[in-house]
Amino acid sequence: MSDPILVDHVRLRYFIALAFEAVGMPAADARTVASLMADADLQGSDGHGVIRLVPYLKRIRSGGVNLKPDIRIEKERAAMALVNGDNAMGHLVMKRAAEIAIEKAKTAGVAWVGTRWSNHAGPASLYAKMMLPHDMLGLYFAVGNANHLPPWGGVEMLLSTNPVAAAIPAGEEPPIVLDMATTVAAYGKVKAKASRGEMMPEGWMVDREGKPLLDPKRAAEGFLLPIGGYKGYGLALVVGLLAGTLNGAAMGRDVIDFNADAQTATNTGQAIVAIDPSAFGEVAEFKAAVDKLIRDLRGSERMAGVEHIFMPGEQSQQKAARQKKEGIALAPSLMQTLDRLAEQLDILPLRTN
Amino acid sequence: MSDPILVDHVRLRYFIALAFEAVGMPAADARTVASLMADADLQGSDGHGVIRLVPYLKRIRSGGVNLKPDIRIEKERAAMALVNGDNAMGHLVMKRAAEIAIEKAKTAGVAWVGTRWSNHAGPASLYAKMMLPHDMLGLYFAVGNANHLPPWGGVEMLLSTNPVAAAIPAGEEPPIVLDMATTVAAYGKVKAKASRGEMMPEGWMVDREGKPLLDPKRAAEGFLLPIGGYKGYGLALVVGLLAGTLNGAAMGRDVIDFNADAQTATNTGQAIVAIDPSAFGEVAEFKAAVDKLIRDLRGSERMAGVEHIFMPGEQSQQKAARQKKEGIALAPSLMQTLDRLAEQLDILPLRTN
Numbered sequence: 001m002s003d004p005i006l007v008d009h010v011r012l013r014y015f016i017a018l019a020f021e022a023v024g025m026p027a028a029d030a031r032t033v034a035s036l037m038a039d040a041d042l043q044g045s046d047g048h049g050v051i052r053l054v055p056y057l058k059r060i061r062s063g064g065v066n067l068k069p070d071i072r073i074e075k076e077r078a079a080m081a082l083v084n085g086d087n088a089m090g091h092l093v094m095k096r097a098a099e100i101a102i103e104k105a106k107t108a109g110v111a112w113v114g115t116r117w118s119n120h121a122g123p124a125s126l127y128a129k130m131m132l133p134h135d136m137l138g139l140y141f142a143v144g145n146a147n148h149l150p151p152w153g154g155v156e157m158l159l160s161t162n163p164v165a166a167a168i169p170a171g172e173e174p175p176i177v178l179d180m181a182t183t184v185a186a187y188g189k190v191k192a193k194a195s196r197g198e199m200m201p202e203g204w205m206v207d208r209e210g211k212p213l214l215d216p217k218r219a220a221e222g223f224l225l226p227i228g229g230y231k232g233y234g235l236a237l238v239v240g241l242l243a244g245t246l247n248g249a250a251m252g253r254d255v256i257d258f259n260a261d262a263q264t265a266t267n268t269g270q271a272i273v274a275i276d277p278s279a280f281g282e283v284a285e286f287k288a289a290v291d292k293l294i295r296d297l298r299g300s301e302r303m304a305g306v307e308h309i310f311m312p313g314e315q316s317q318q319k320a321a322r323q324k325k326e327g328i329a330l331a332p333s334l335m336q337t338l339d340r341l342a343e344q345l346d347i348l349p350l351r352t353n
Numbered sequence: 354m355s356d357p358i359l360v361d362h363v364r365l366r367y368f369i370a371l372a373f374e375a376v377g378m379p380a381a382d383a384r385t386v387a388s389l390m391a392d393a394d395l396q397g398s399d400g401h402g403v404i405r406l407v408p409y410l411k412r413i414r415s416g417g418v419n420l421k422p423d424i425r426i427e428k429e430r431a432a433m434a435l436v437n438g439d440n441a442m443g444h445l446v447m448k449r450a451a452e453i454a455i456e457k458a459k460t461a462g463v464a465w466v467g468t469r470w471s472n473h474a475g476p477a478s479l480y481a482k483m484m485l486p487h488d489m490l491g492l493y494f495a496v497g498n499a500n501h502l503p504p505w506g507g508v509e510m511l512l513s514t515n516p517v518a519a520a521i522p523a524g525e526e527p528p529i530v531l532d533m534a535t536t537v538a539a540y541g542k543v544k545a546k547a548s549r550g551e552m553m554p555e556g557w558m559v560d561r562e563g564k565p566l567l568d569p570k571r572a573a574e575g576f577l578l579p580i581g582g583y584k585g586y587g588l589a590l591v592v593g594l595l596a597g598t599l600n601g602a603a604m605g606r607d608v609i610d611f612n613a614d615a616q617t618a619t620n621t622g623q624a625i626v627a628i629d630p631s632a633f634g635e636v637a638e639f640k641a642a643v644d645k646l647i648r649d650l651r652g653s654e655r656m657a658g659v660e661h662i663f664m665p666g667e668q669s670q671q672k673a674a675r676q677k678k679e680g681i682a683l684a685p686s687l688m689q690t691l692d693r694l695a696e697q698l699d700i701l702p703l704r705t706n
Contacts, residue, residue: 228580
């Protein structure tokens with residue numbers, strides 16, 4: 001493998017936005033989506049960043065995404081809304097859903113916003129984190145865009161990696177940001193392994209006989225394993241019911257595999273929850289308690305050989321800070337793809353030389 | 354091991370209520386707690402049923418529980434409440450919290466109720482299931498009452514098994530009820546193994562060197578493992594922040610080990626969420642979609658050797674139905690304990706002969 005190429009994050013954002021504009025996305029929307037995709041790369045969620053640009057563009061050109069959507073509230077009450085994404089890019093739908101949740105939580109204390117007719121929106125943590133500048137807690141649930149998980153004991157892949165994210169503000173400490181698939185590995189990580197030509201560790205996937213599957217290029221022959229066995233199966237199912245079925249979005253057999261089908265609207269469902277800690281007590285006291293907890297955990301006795309006890313999200317935050325300064329590391333093969341894309345679209349290339 | 358003794362569930366409920374009344378609990382409260390404890394045994398949550406009676410009574414006699422509590426709403430908004438349990442039995446606090454959540458969800462669409470100064474309340478599923486008769490979805494999170502889980506990479510047990518439960522109503526099918534500790538095994542299951550004289554499977558616990566610990570009688574020498582490794586650690590932490598820290602309840606180092614200390618108020622925190630599907634669309638359509646999903650999963654192709662694909666909660670529901678008819682199976686050693694208890698308290702014994 002050759003060395004990764006470092007790219008400035010602002011330049012990456014600019015490049016992604018130009019690419020979307022070139023296929024007809026309104027400039028403001030292109031900037032929003034590009035910014036969230038570059039944020040994904042910045043924090044190391046490389047399965048959800050610019051690597052998705054080509055498939056997203058393919059879907060747009062195939063008519064699988066609505067570039068002039070009317071993203072609207074279909075149902076609402078004091079503490080909830082159901083947002084119809086009108087088949088827009090998922091990033092736009094979810095940003096809007098998060099904004100609605102924050103507004104409603106300001107008065108109701110807690111708000112839950114579900115989406116339908118949305119699309120893939122990138123890493124779950126991006127949306128849970130939108131609550132943090134408002135001193136709120138965020139939770140996010142989503143139905144994944146391809147089924148890679150059978151029910152426990154089954155071999156038919158009727159469930160996705162349905163992720164969960166949570167963002168909890170701290171005081172002086174960085175926030176706690178959990179972002180996890182309900183499978184041992186997210187499918188994006190399998191794709192990233194394949195693109196880097198690496199093998200997967202045992203425990204990520206099995207074949208239809210239940211035997212370990214290690215080559216990510218053979219991923220289509222097997223399926224992902226849920227965390228904690230039947231528990232992860234239950235969690236993936238419940239997340240899908242909350243984010244999909246409840247909203248009238250696709251779940252189970254109705255999920256469109258967006259890798260195989262670039263035309264059919266995915267009717268992706270997501271759910272975002274905003275919780276205002278000021279409704280429960282003094283925000284400063286809450287944040288101080290989170291700080292204390294973080295320090296207690298981080299400063300506690302470690303197992304022999306362990307250098308540091310990490311908080312959820314700590315490594316992503318460190319990576320984001322480093323890549324903001326030094327540039328985002330992109331695989332040379334990905335850079336070649338983006339070079340060709342720039343030529344095709346006749347836009348300023350990402351590569352500078 | 355000798356054969357279990359079968360006990361009628363109504364008789365069990367009556368016995369538990371008498372025991373609580375004998376130590377001064379008001380009759381109505383005793384009936385409520387007894388009913389929830391017997392329900393725990395009925396559904397096979399035997400780590401949380403009558404096996405807890407003696408420790409609960411010990412705590413009550415030690416002054417560790419308030420028998421004349423003023424369970425009250427401390428803070429509230431349209432979609433949330435913070436309930437101060439006044440150190441009552443957790444079952445009473447959580448039943449009240451669930452009722453408040455249901456009432457608020459009827460207008461707000463979704464409601465989140467947190468508790469503090471609560472206590473151990475038995476299996477998580479009992480409270481999530483309280484939404485089902487109201488055609489609502491229920492979620493439940495709790496801080497466990499003893500720390501058995503270190504942060505990932507650590508050896509100091511600063512986290513508990515912090516459980517998650519979810520109940521989702523179906524139409525013609527039984528509801529989906531998930532009830533899971535964020536550890537591979539709940540500590541109650543370790544206790545149940547110990548009381549039955551059985552060994553634990555590998556993967557439940559490790560010792561301080563990270564080596565497998567199989568003897569449940571040596572449980573104090575090691576700690577539980579989280580599901581999915583660092584993911585389960587993150588999940589346990591987030592559940593604790595939502596159910597504990599947010600409510601001003603104990604979390605981390607502040608958690609009282611209720612096995613070791615029967616006097617200090619535990620300040621247990623829990624959170625319950627009620628979601629009204631009628632706010633999102635037609636309830637009948639939602640239930641029909643849940644039915645379809647259940648049938649798709651259950652009827653899907655199975656791995657060789659697998660007899661049946663289970664839904665979360667299906668086995669508990671079957672066990673409850675069977676034990677309701679045939680009686681609840683109690684270990685002879687537990688029955689002896691309850692015989693001695695009946696004598697001490699001078700109440701009608703559970704054993705009939």
